[in-house]
């Protein structure tokens with residue numbers, strides 16, 4: 001048998017695999033998106049539904065991607081081609097590459113904002129400003145052209161630079177440093193936030209379920225958030241799993257990654273809501289939460305200068321370990337399917353994504369009037385990818401593993417040819433055969449309005 005490690009780079013260690021994969025999962029989705037989505041959908045009740053989805057659907061979909069990627073040792077499209085030659089399953093991979101473009105475009109725009117806010121923190125740009133001024137600062141910045149684009153490009157170049165260095169020296173090495181840094185910063189922020197007088201209101205908000213706020217739409221939001229946050233449904237994890245050596249325990253890895261991702265989302269909530277409530281600031285819903293509400297709090301909090309710098313560095317780090325995973329999906333495809341050298345493939349991908357990214361970045365300013373299906377460009381990219389493409393991708397990925405790939409091959413991949421045992425295998429089959437596809441279909445159809453319950 002040909003030794004795959006000769007022809008293809010692999011991750012070097014178990015910690016590296018978890019750091020890279022959890023790095024993909026943990027991102028703006030946890031620290032920027034989760035708190036405001038949870039805040040708008042009833043706090044604790046949303047959290048419960050969310051955790052349920054992670055366990056019952058998220059982990060099975062994640063494992064399915066792992067199985068596909070590691071069995072084929074190829075990129076998102078190539079994997080389907082290798083495992084199902086001559087069949088149309090590779091279309092799922094194509095949809096995934098499309099989703100990677102869309103997500104990376106708007107995601108890097110927001111990642112760029114985090115750099116602006118690191119800069120503003122360092123120059124002490126928040127202190128002495130009223131909430132209105134801070135709001136103006138954010139909306140003014142976001143709707144301008146030059147600065148958001150500048151930061152967009154800086155972030156894109158940073159991402160491309162890591163990807164160019166390869167799987168081990170780029171992705172693995174950077175995430176092994178960045179992920180522990182992220183955890184340390186987040187813990188410091190949690191301690192600060194939780195020790196503020198009046199912090200308990202925020203804790204209550206996050207954990208006390210208010211089911212009256214749950215609507216069919218918020219259930220869809222919880223599923224979309226789970227997919228987005230776990231980086232599943234579009235082949236990111238197929239791509240990463242293709243770099244995982246055969247002896248790794250995929251079941252354990254998926255458990256760790258899902259756990260780290262969920263714990264970090266909760267910690268982000270614990271770093272944000274107690275402070276929001278302690279300063280008696282209405283938890284502004286929507287994407288302005290971390291960019292308008294928090295600077296206001298930092299301006300009033302003792303040590304706020306320091307905490308605002310580390311908070312926005314945290315956001316930047318979280319975003320970076322995710323953008324590299326998105327870019328890698330596209331680059332791996334270019335390298336393997338189109339036979340382009342890694343360096344050139346990285347530049348080409350980054351330039352192509354940047355074209356869409358410029359549009360996304362400017363959608364708050366110059367392109368404000370442009371609407372797609374009634375949504376501004378940025379919201380269109382965000383909504384379509386998280387609530388439509390990812391669930392759709394996840395649906396077909398689990399169907400592929402559950403009904404097409406063959407149970408013996410799935411089992412061989414999960415148990416490393418019978419070496420590992422797990423009582424959860426039966427649950428996994430049940431989840432990917434029935435539970436996940438049915439839940440995804442039901443919630444998806446309801447969310448897009450084709451079905452009403």
Ligand code: TRP
Pocket residue numbers: 024025026027028029030103227228229230231232233234236322323325326390
């Ligand atoms: N999961 C990341 C976050 O929570 C974003 C992300 C990275 C992603 N890769 C992805 C989302 C693939 C969906 C699919 O911020």
